Each structure stands twice: as C-alpha cells, then as structure tokens.
Amino acid sequence: MQYVKGNNIFGIKWTEGYGYEVKEFNIHEFINGVSTPMVCRFRKYDTIEDSILDHGRLLNFSRYKSVIITRKLARTSIIRVTVLTMSALKT
Structure with missing residues (x-):
C-alpha cells in the first residue's frame, strides 16, 4: 500500500475526546454543489492497522x-x- 499521510486510509475526521492525534490538511469539500477549499482535521494513526481497527469501531456506532x-x-x-x-x- 502506498504511503498515506497520518496512516488514515479511510479519511476519518478528527473529533475531540476520542484519543487520537490530529493532522490538518488543505482539502476541498462540496458545499451546495460548490467545491470549497478549507482546512480540515483528520485523525492521525501510528499504523495502518490502527486505522483499520478504528474504522471497524466507527461502523459499529448506531448511526x-x-x-x-x-x-x-x-x-x-x-x-x-x-x-x-x-x-x-x-x-
């Protein structure tokens, strides 16, 4: 697998209080159909494996x-x- 910044292979955004380090990236989000540049915070993992495990935990949430x-x-x-x-x- 190619290098992924912060080992965040699923692009999970950072949320305060979840115990992960944060990595900021300049990205584009679509707002009302318009590509809008912004800085967003993403979770930073020590390893790819940590990213996979966290993704599994995220999918178990009721939402x-x-x-x-x-x-x-x-x-x-x-x-x-x-x-x-x-x-x-x-x-």
Whole structure:
C-alpha cells in the first residue's frame, strides 16, 4: 500500500475526546454543489492497522447500523432471487 499521510486510509475526521492525534490538511469539500477549499482535521494513526481497527469501531456506532443492515438485506434479496431463478430454470 502506498504511503498515506497520518496512516488514515479511510479519511476519518478528527473529533475531540476520542484519543487520537490530529493532522490538518488543505482539502476541498462540496458545499451546495460548490467545491470549497478549507482546512480540515483528520485523525492521525501510528499504523495502518490502527486505522483499520478504528474504522471497524466507527461502523459499529448506531448511526451506521441502518446502512449495514440495508446492505445485508439487499445482498440476501439478491441471493434469494438468484436461487429462485436457478430453481425455475431447472424445471
């Protein structure tokens, strides 16, 4: 893997009180469809592994549960349709 500044491979922004060092970057954020230059704070990790572990912890927060559940339901529905289609083709 190529070098990633601050070992933050998922681009997780820094939040006070979470125990991570901070690294500031000049970036562009889209605000109302307009690319706007700004300085943002991102979490800085000691290793890539720390970044991966933190990303996993972040996805376990309740605000992301619905996204994960929706993806699992969509995947399950696709599998069911495929099985039903294959069953129909066999008859």
